[in-house]
Amino acid sequence: MLLQIPASRRGSAPPVVFHILPVIGSSIEFGRNPTRFLIKYREKYGDVFTFVILGQKLTAVLGPKGNKFVMGMKSEIFNAEDAYGKFTAPVFGKDVAFDVPNEVFKEQKRFLSFGLSHSNFRTYVGIIDEEVTSYLNTLLTAKEVAQGDNWKSFDAYSVLSTLNILASSRTLHGKEVRESIRSGSKVVSYYDELDGSLGPLTDHAQKQLSAFYLDIIQRRKERYKKMKDALTDPEEDSDLISALMKQSYRDGTPLQDHVIAHLMIALLMAGRHTIYLAVNQPVAEDLYAEQVKYFSSPNGILRPLVYDDIRTLPLMNAVIKETLRLQPPIHSVSRMVRQDTPVPADCGVLPKGQIIIPKGHVVTASQGVSQLDKQLWDDAEKWNPYRWLQGGDHHNAGKLESTDLGAYQPFGGGGHRCIGEQYAIMQLTIMVSCFIRAFEMRIDSEPKRKQFTTVTLPSNSNIYYRRRS
Numbered sequence: 337m338l339l340q341i342p343a344s345r346r347g348s349a350p351p352v353v354f355h356i357l358p359v360i361g362s363s364i365e366f367g368r369n370p371t372r373f374l375i376k377y378r379e380k381y382g383d384v385f386t387f388v389i390l391g392q393k394l395t396a397v398l399g400p401k402g403n404k405f406v407m408g409m410k411s412e413i414f415n416a417e418d419a420y421g422k423f424t425a426p427v428f429g430k431d432v433a434f435d436v437p438n439e440v441f442k443e444q445k446r447f448l449s450f451g452l453s454h455s456n457f458r459t460y461v462g463i464i465d466e467e468v469t470s471y472l473n474t475l476l477t478a479k480e481v482a483q484g485d486n487w488k489s490f491d492a493y494s495v496l497s498t499l500n501i502l503a504s505s506r507t508l509h510g511k512e513v514r515e516s517i518r519s520g521s522k523v524v525s526y527y528d529e530l531d532g533s534l535g536p537l538t539d540h541a542q543k544q545l546s547a548f549y550l551d552i553i554q555r556r557k558e559r560y561k562k563m564k565d566a567l568t569d570p571e572e573d574s575d576l577i578s579a580l581m582k583q584s585y586r587d588g589t590p591l592q593d594h595v596i597a598h599l600m601i602a603l604l605m606a607g608r609h610t611i612y613l614a615v616n617q618p619v620a621e622d623l624y625a626e627q628v629k630y631f632s633s634p635n636g637i638l639r640p641l642v643y644d645d646i647r648t649l650p651l652m653n654a655v656i657k658e659t660l661r662l663q664p665p666i667h668s669v670s671r672m673v674r675q676d677t678p679v680p681a682d683c684g685v686l687p688k689g690q691i692i693i694p695k696g697h698v699v700t701a702s703q704g705v706s707q708l709d710k711q712l713w714d715d716a717e718k719w720n721p722y723r724w725l726q727g728g729d730h731h732n733a734g735k736l737e738s739t740d741l742g743a744y745q746p747f748g749g750g751g752h753r754c755i756g757e758q759y760a761i762m763q764l765t766i767m768v769s770c771f772i773r774a775f776e777m778r779i780d781s782e783p784k785r786k787q788f789t790t791v792t793l794p795s796n797s798n799i800y801y802r803r804r805s
């Protein structure tokens with residue numbers, strides 16, 4: 337306890353959130369709701385302060401400028417693999433993402449971006465539409481035929497989680513993955529297990545998924561070889577597994593099979609952040625009116641979704657933006673501090689002068705905090721998609737100045753900015769459009785969520801629906 341007093345008054349070190357037990361620190365209070373914790377202590381200590389979680393010192397640098405400072409810093413100084421590697425390696429597997437130096441991960445992201453191009457997206461729209469529509473028509477409605485005044489409900493998390501895997505598997509992962517899901521394999525439940533806390537279940541699920549992808553790669557290699565021996569052109573699969581099988585690092589080393597397998601797991605896990613949806617009835621009906629306005633055809637049937645049209649749906653975009661503002665699936669980003677680093681004066685100073693974040697701290701920026709900041713957003717806690725329609729992107733009822741652009745960062749920023757943003761928005765737009773076209777929907781209470789150290793997952797989020805007549 338005594339040590340905390342000089343630490344907070346030393347002039348250069350950030351103030352420390354008061355705690356009694358040195359190792360436990362603020363773990364319990366932070367664990368209950370990280371965003372609320374950061375908002376509470378920001379009020380007390382300002383934008384820059386340190387707190388202790390399980391013996392690790394974390395320094396928060398909050399606000400739009402803090403987001404830019406942390407997300408924009410060079411990886412030699414604020415390092416992501418040191419901060420995330422031990423958590424992501426058991427989930428994704430070895431030798432990918434934060435288990436390799438940033439330079440290698442950058443190359444891996446370049447390989448993955450082959451599947452995330454706008455020209456691919458044009459094809460993906462029809463495929464995802466077909467997957468979601470057929471799921472809604474068969475699985476959901478076969479189980480519970482909701483018509484007339486009978487409202488039925490489904491659990492948004494489990495339904496969207498399945499749809500997310502179906503859509504990603506058909507577009508990015510290829511036909512073997514899609515087929516195995518169709519035939520009832522346990523792939524979906526393994527991905528669900530990877531979403532939980534680290535432990536024996538994670539280990540088992542990671543090994544099973546890794547073996548599953550390795551088997552696909554092996555069978556493809558055999559098939560391609562047979563075709564080559566028969567002097568026919570090997571059949572081209574137009575998915576990411578086949579694209580990755582052709583890639584080599586700059587030094588000429590081809591991607592090893594386990595790296596391809598683990599990248600596929602990493603991609604699907606990263607893409608699962610897409611599964612967050614908020615619906616309330618008046619907005620759902622406005623969304624339906626938007627579908628009618630943009631997609632009506634002379635015979636009264638809504639025409640199929642196409643990429644260029646879904647990108648310009650104003651209310652749909654606003655609903656997605658607002659949902660990601662209020663409940664960003666990744667509410668904070670963290671980096672390990674590799675050398676003592678001064679905080680720019682516009683992010684925060686102490687009465688005694690400049691703040692220095694010491695080497696060994698984990699530095700944290702929180703879009704979850706800046707996106708709820710009452711100084712920056714009117715009615716900050718209210719889910720109001722219409723705020724985005726008043727002044728266009730990043731302007732909300734006149735409160736956000738251009739200098740505050742760093743306030744809205746659901747996809748992060750700087751060198752680690754999300755590579756799946758456009759894909760995620762496309763997938764969400766199609767899923768929501770398909771639901772809205774098929775059903776009237778409402779929710780009775782705010783969906784529940786559980787926040788973990790950096791991510792938020794929905795839980796018990798029941799959506800009521802009935803078929804449109």
Ligand code: HEM
Nearest residue numbers: 606607609610665666669746747748752753754755756760
């Ligand atoms: C609504 C959905 C999504 C949200 C809100 C989201 C958000 C984010 C954020 C905030 C980061 C930065 C993390 C950091 O700086 O520490 C990130 C990184 C990343 N995202 Fe997403 N993401 C989403 C969907 C996706 C999808 C669909 C994919 C792939 C298809 C994807 C792939 C990645 C990858 C590979 C990274 C790591 C980039 C790096 O560290 O260099 N994400 N995402």
